[in-house]
Structures are given as structure tokens and as C-alpha cells.
Amino acid sequence: MIRQRVLDVPATARTLGSIARHKAEKNGDKIYLRFGKREISYRAFHEITNRLARGLQQLGVEAGQHVAFMMDNKPEQLLLYFAIGKMGAVSIPVNSAAKGDLFAYYLNQSDSVVLILDAGLIERYQAIEEQCPNITKVILLNEAGGAVDLSIGKDLRAEVYDYQALLDAPADDLPDDLARISDFAIMMYTSGTTGPSKGNMVPHGRLIGGAIDHVEIFGYQPDDVLYTCLPLFHGNALNTSAIPAFLADATFVLSPRFSASRFWDEIRENGVTAFSLLGAMVNFLWAQPESPRDKDNKVRLCMMVPVPDFAREFEKRYGVKVTSVYALSDYGFITFLSPAHPPAKWKSAGLPATGMTISIRDDEDNPLPPGVPGEICARCDVPWITSLGYYKMPEATVEANRNQWFHTGDRGYLDEDGYLYFVDRKKDAIRRRGENISSYEVEQIVLGHAAVEDAAAYAVRSEMSEDEVMVSVTLKHGATLDPADLIRYCAKNMAYFMVPRYVEILPELPRTMTEKVEKYKLKESAQARLNEIWDREAAGIVVNRHTN
Structure with missing residues (x-):
């Protein structure tokens, strides 16, 4: 390491x-936290x-x-x-x-x-x-x-x-x-x-130990200024910015929310030297018009999760160094991509964290050789630096930790040098604009609508190359449903970012012999004809945090 x-x-x-x-x-009176004009x-x-x-x-x-x-x-x-x-x-x-x-x-x-x-x-x-x-x-x-x-x-x-x-x-x-x-x-x-949703029990040791790893691996110094506009109720803002800044004797700048048009102005105004980006945030910044001021910043490190294909061009345009991590709320930090790692490894998620061992396993839990994708599994010999399990869900805790390995539900591979490369998610979860969305929770709320008999929620890819929520439903006998009415129902009963963008009403959902919905068939079909499917944005329906 x-x-x-x-x-x-x-x-x-x-x-x-x-x-x-x-x-x-x-540190006494040194400024730790800055929020607008508050210090x-x-x-x-x-x-x-x-x-x-x-x-x-x-x-x-x-x-x-x-x-x-x-x-x-x-x-x-x-x-x-x-x-x-x-x-x-x-x-x-x-x-x-x-x-x-x-x-x-x-x-x-x-x-x-x-x-x-x-x-x-x-x-x-x-x-x-x-x-x-x-x-x-x-x-x-x-x-x-x-x-x-x-x-x-x-x-x-x-x-x-x-x-x-x-x-x-x-x-x-x-x-x-x-x-x-x-x-x-x-x-x-x-x-x-x-x-x-499962509640991950995070011990004090994981919060402090993970921050120590960040400071040591990324080399944060007392004169650094770490910034986040990500929500503090998420692990990324807390564990990659707020607490590492505290451990580094540095300054932490908190912004109310992400704005692509205001982002670099905030970075310059606060003298930021390091920040973290998730998912489509990177795409939105990259899509901004180029400016002579692009390199007018003090940023040393930009953490991207995951690292996009245009990361090298991003580094040149803004004069920053891209880093990354592979981490889960369910477990902790598994790998770090350090600025000191070889340039050839820039697309990887880096090497294992302190005390961490990674194994790529097939569906029968057999280890796979380098270069072969499988489920990413991890174990750690450092006490209290990983989550304690799922609250009041012992069966799920045991299942995730079967055969003495934590099973991430994600697919990836290791190269010959031990660097981890993320491939895709095994879990049937949707990630939209930095938010993790449970398809199960979307489905359960949709099923509460009086006209809906069955529902399947899943991700489709949008114009910005990130997940959008789509739901396919079947109706109760004799019932009718206007997709806009379903959207209004969802907006009243779930977080705004969970509300489906695409809605399709079908006579039946494809199923296996054990009555499980074959979502991959729905997804493949929908993705191929997305412009034909009812779209709330095309219908002019606005759903945001202020929607009642």
C-alpha cells in the first residue's frame, strides 16, 4: 500500500x-467547517x-x-x-x-x-x-x-x-x-x-479508521480544503470528505447541493483542493462549455466513482488528478486508487485498503483467476473497520457474509497486479443522480395504487448515460390507468428521485417457472424502444424536491 x-x-x-x-x-481556533458565510x-x-x-x-x-x-x-x-x-x-x-x-x-x-x-x-x-x-x-x-x-x-x-x-x-x-x-x-x-432497504450498522472504528486511510493514501495535509455538495445523509459525503478533513487537520467546505453551472465558482471561491464526484455529476460538469478559467483552481485531487472513459481529458482540461475508491455502505472502503499509483491503472478502483483481501468468485463461490469477472468479495483482518451487519436482519447478514467472505453483489475482476476493476452491479438496484434506489420499494409503493395488479421497476439508460427509473405494470381486471395519474400517486408516497420517468402498461410480465419476474427481458425490450414509451419529462410533468 x-x-x-x-x-x-x-x-x-x-x-x-x-x-x-x-x-x-x-487545532483550537483553526476553521474546520465552512458553509456559505458560516465558519x-x-x-x-x-x-x-x-x-x-x-x-x-x-x-x-x-x-x-x-x-x-x-x-x-x-x-x-x-x-x-x-x-x-x-x-x-x-x-x-x-x-x-x-x-x-x-x-x-x-x-x-x-x-x-x-x-x-x-x-x-x-x-x-x-x-x-x-x-x-x-x-x-x-x-x-x-x-x-x-x-x-x-x-x-x-x-x-x-x-x-x-x-x-x-x-x-x-x-x-x-x-x-x-x-x-x-x-x-x-x-x-x-x-x-x-x-x-437494509440498515447498515456502522461502528465508530469504521468512521475513524476509514478516514485515516483516506488521509494517508491521498496525502491530505492541514492546508487542504475538502469540498462536498453531496448530501450528508449519504456515506460518501461523510466518509470521503467531512471526517477525512477532520482527521487531516484540514478545512471542510459544505455546499447545499450540486449545481453544474455554479460548481467551479464555488471551488474557486473556497480555495478547494480536493472533492468527490458520483455518477452523472461528472458527465454534467464535462458537458459544461469550455472556459479559459477551467484551470483557474487550486484542486489537486478529484475523486470519481466510477472513473469515466474521459477521465484523462478531464484531468487535462481542469488541471486535476483523478483518484477513486471502491466502497459500499454495507461494508466499508475496499480499495483506493491513489494519485501515486501507476498511470496505466487509471481505469481501476485501485488496490485493497488496509487489512483488506479481495477475491473474485463465481456463482458457486469458487475463486476466479485474474482477468475473469465474477462477484467481488472481501474480508478484512482489521477490527471494527467494516460494518457490523444489517440491523434486525440476521438472515441477510449471514447471507452476505457466507463462506467467510463479504459478498458485495457487484461484479468485477482483478488484474495480475491485484488492481480491482468494477464491471457492473449484480444487485437489482437503480442509481440515479447519486441516489441509490430500491426497485423493491418503488414496486411496493406502485402496488398501492388501486388500479395496479403487478409491477416491476428497473433501470434504463438516459441521455446522460445514467440510470433512469422505469416501471412496467399490469392492471386489475377492468381497471384503467393514466400514466400521469400513477406519477402523481408516486410523487405523494416516495422520494422525488425515486419517481419513475418511464411507465409502460402491459397485459402481463414475463416470468420464470418459479414466478419471478424476468426484469432483464423488460429492460432489453424497453431500452430498444425508449422513445416510444410514455415519458413524464416529455409529458411536461415536473417532479422535484419541492413537489407536493
């Missing part, structure tokens, strides 16, 4: 709480998270309990991760686009007892409160800052509090023994394919 910086992190500083205290003592130093970050943790304790929240929060990108989200971790509780980040049955599922499956959310999202919770009896406290955050008018929650069964009031608690340190490196710190949901 190629190392570019060796971190001196005490063995006692391997939890979110202990690392916050360690970095506050080391928070390392010392202030530690003190604020102490206050939040103690404020939650004063409300009766205890170690081991699960605290959900749902909000758009803002410093409070990152502060809550650390505060909840400090008190030995578990963070449940909820996608801010979730609504209806999906929102209720996250809260119930995670056993959350407290919900913290942007005040502007309260109607989302009011609509499902009767489905969520375990939520006893709702804490509202004023998106514009300042106090919240708590009367907006007067009709809730749960007790309602103001987030700002939590900050009145003392700022003194919490006891060290509330959290250990092996303790469950964060639940990250991943898309289900043969069932509902």
Missing part, C-alpha cells in the same frame, strides 16, 4: 467523541457538539437509543453525528426527500425514539405520525436560524422542542466511557433489491 502521510492518531481517539476532543486540543473552528465544533449531546441528555435521551434526523445539507447535520456519537447513542440519518410510507419505514425499522428535522418538513411527519408510535420527541430546527415557533407542532402526539434550546446545555466534556470503538454509531440505509 502506498502511503503519502502517516497520521499520529492516539489509540484512545478512535470514536467520534474522542477524536473531536483530540482535534480541538490540537466553525475545531474548538467551537467540539464545544457545540458537547452542548448538543448534553441537551439531548437533558431531554432524557440515553446511550444506545436511536435518534433520527432529516434535513438538507447544513452544519447541524454534521454536528448531530458527532453529538449523538459522543453520548453513546446512534444516529439515523434520513434522506430529506423521504415521505409517506418510505419515511415511516425508516423511522420504524430503525427503532428511532427521537426525530430532529427542519421545521419546514414538519408536514411530512404529521402525515405519518400515527404510523410511528415509538417517536416520543420531535425537535425542530429553524432553517433560517433562531428560535422555532413551536405552535406549528401543537397537533403532534410527540413532545415538541426547539433545536436552539439544546445549545443552552453546558459545553463541558462528556465521559469517555459512553462510546467505544466497537460501538454502533450510525445507521446508513442501503437500497434493498429482494426486500426493503
